[in-house]
Amino acid sequence: MTTPEDIDGDDGGAKTVVAEYVLGLLPAGEHERIGRLIEDDQALRAERDFWISRFGALNSDYEEVAPPGHLYSGIEARAFGAAAPPRKASIWESLLVWRSIAAGALAVAVAAVGFNLMQPARDVASLTTQLVAALEEEGSNVKFVALYDGSGNVRLTALSGEAVPQKDFELWAIQGGNNPISMGVIPVGERSSVTIAPDVLAGWGEGSVLAITLEQSGGSPDGTPHGPIVAKGAVTAI
Amino acid sequence: MTTQTPSQDIADLISRCAMRDRAAFRTLYDRTSAKLFGVVLRILRDRSEAEEAIQEVYVKVWQRADRYVAGATSPISWLVAVARNHALDILRARRPVSDDIDVALEIPDAGPSPERAAEDSDERGRIEKCLGLLDVERADAVRGAYLDGFSYEELAERYAVPLNTMRTWLRRSLIKLRECLTA
Numbered sequence: 001m002t003t004p005e006d007i008d009g010d011d012g013g014a015k016t017v018v019a020e021y022v023l024g025l026l027p028a029g030e031h032e033r034i035g036r037l038i039e040d041d042q043a044l045r046a047e048r049d050f051w052i053s054r055f056g057a058l059n060s061d062y063e064e065v066a067p068p069g070h071l072y073s074g075i076e077a078r079a080f081g082a083a084a085p086p087r088k089a090s091i092w093e094s095l096l097v098w099r100s101i102a103a104g105a106l107a108v109a110v111a112a113v114g115f116n117l118m119q120p121a122r123d124v125a126s127l128t129t130q131l132v133a134a135l136e137e138e139g140s141n142v143k144f145v146a147l148y149d150g151s152g153n154v155r156l157t158a159l160s161g162e163a164v165p166q167k168d169f170e171l172w173a174i175q176g177g178n179n180p181i182s183m184g185v186i187p188v189g190e191r192s193s194v195t196i197a198p199d200v201l202a203g204w205g206e207g208s209v210l211a212i213t214l215e216q217s218g219g220s221p222d223g224t225p226h227g228p229i230v231a232k233g234a235v236t237a238i
Numbered sequence: 239m240t241t242q243t244p245s246q247d248i249a250d251l252i253s254r255c256a257m258r259d260r261a262a263f264r265t266l267y268d269r270t271s272a273k274l275f276g277v278v279l280r281i282l283r284d285r286s287e288a289e290e291a292i293q294e295v296y297v298k299v300w301q302r303a304d305r306y307v308a309g310a311t312s313p314i315s316w317l318v319a320v321a322r323n324h325a326l327d328i329l330r331a332r333r334p335v336s337d338d339i340d341v342a343l344e345i346p347d348a349g350p351s352p353e354r355a356a357e358d359s360d361e362r363g364r365i366e367k368c369l370g371l372l373d374v375e376r377a378d379a380v381r382g383a384y385l386d387g388f389s390y391e392e393l394a395e396r397y398a399v400p401l402n403t404m405r406t407w408l409r410r411s412l413i414k415l416r417e418c419l420t421a
Contacts, residue, residue, distance in 0.1 A: 015409075015413060016408075016409045016412040016413060016416075019412040019415075019416070020408075020409070020412070022319075023380075023383040023384055024322065024323070024326035024329075024330070024383070024387055025383055025389065025390055025408070027330070027333070028330040028331065028333070031330065045310075046310075049307075049310040049311050050419075052311045052315050052316070052319050053311045053312065053315055054364075054365055054415075054419050055365070055384050056311065056312060056314070056315030056318060056319075057362040057364065057365045057366075058362075058365060058381065058384055058385060059273075059277075059314065059315065059318050060362065061381075061385050062273060062276040062277050062280060062318070062385065063276045063280070064272035064273050064275075064276050065272055065275045065276045065279055066271070066272045066275065067271050067272070067275040067289065067292050068289065071289060071292060071293055072264075072267060072271075074293050075267070075293045075296045075297060076260075078293065078294075078297045079263070079296065079297045079300040079301070080260065080300075132257075132258075134257050143253070145253075145256050145257060145304050147304060155304070157256065157304045157305065157306075157307065158307065158308070159253045159256065159308060160253075160308055189307065189308075189309050189310070190307050190310065191305060191307055
């Protein structure tokens with residue numbers, strides 16, 4: 001039973017719950033609930049990462065044991081089978097192609113449209129449910145992956161890049177020949193989620209280009225980009 | 239090739255997996271599967287279960303590679319966390335449902351906020367030093383919870399103390415550990 005002492009007492013139940021979560025000491029239902037709370041809160045994620053890192057120092061106690069060789073094919077079948085149904089688009093999965101997407105976002109946007117015509121007809125839902133963009137730029141170490149799962153939000157993961165003092169990174173959508181539309185200031189060094197505004201959603205889909213610029217703190221004051229592009233990439237289906 | 243630390247290499251491979259690079263996934267598996275198999279084997283204590291679990295672990299790594307945040311944890315810590323969590327999920331699913339823990343979630347407000355620790359190797363001495371400040375049995379209980387995935391029930395049995403005593407031990411130990419680790 002929960003007693004007030006569990007929460008407020010000197011055994012520190014509430015204060016240690018993130019550590020208990022990381023250790024895996026919470027019962028199933030509680031583990032899931034706390035996991036969701038942590039996922040939604042930046043301070044709690046930092047606390048979780050703190051414990052993962054510090055306990056991670058004990059990982060050398062885990063002995064290395066080679067798994068049997070036959071397991072890998074099973075993993076591939078499950079991972080790739082579920083994530084990407086077999087189609088001719090395997091070229092899109094190579095890193096070189098991703099790199100060139102980022103290098104020539106516009107050209108690839110055109111190519112993607114042509115490429116799409118060669119694909120068997122897919123319905124609108126499947127076209128909009130799984131979109132991805134790799135955002136990078138030559139000469140910049142800022143790299144993001146953007147994933148769109150059809151929910152109206154773009155999930156951004158910073159792969160590399162550092163925050164710049166007195167500056168903010170701002171995300172832009174470029175669609176067709178239109179001016180960039182700001183999607184807001186985004187954090188670096190962590191995952192974030194950006195809701196797609198109606199004006200962006202109207203033209204959203206394969207061929208849309210996402211770009212990140214370095215703007216003054218708080219973002220561009222007038223809705224047009226001023227700073228350098230530090231990363232960009234075309235949106236494509238996966 | 240520029241020289242990279244093994245940790246940066248692993249981080250790169252995870253990033254490439256996020257970009258759906260299958261060859262990178264294979265390399266990541268070759269480089270890290272012995273460690274992660276060691277993790278699930280130690281926690282599950284059953285070879286055939288561990289063989290099933292390691293496959294699910296790498297499917298999760300492929301699916302969640304975009305969630306790895308460079309700098310928040312070292313890449314190998316992140317991978318071990320995926321493996322540990324999966325093995326612990328399996329253990330938890332086996333245990334009878336208990337509803338006797340219902341704590342509010344609160345971030346410790348005393349003391350400095352956690353700084354990022356991207357490299358574990360430097361941390362080994364630090365956590366050992368901090369565990370060394372605890373009673374031997376309590377430090378062992380923390381280690382057992384982390385490395386073997388022992389539950390409060392298993393720990394209580396192991397150290398022959400009532401369940402609530404075990405909980406109090408461990409929570410107090412975690413508070414002390416946090417103070418020491420952030421000092």
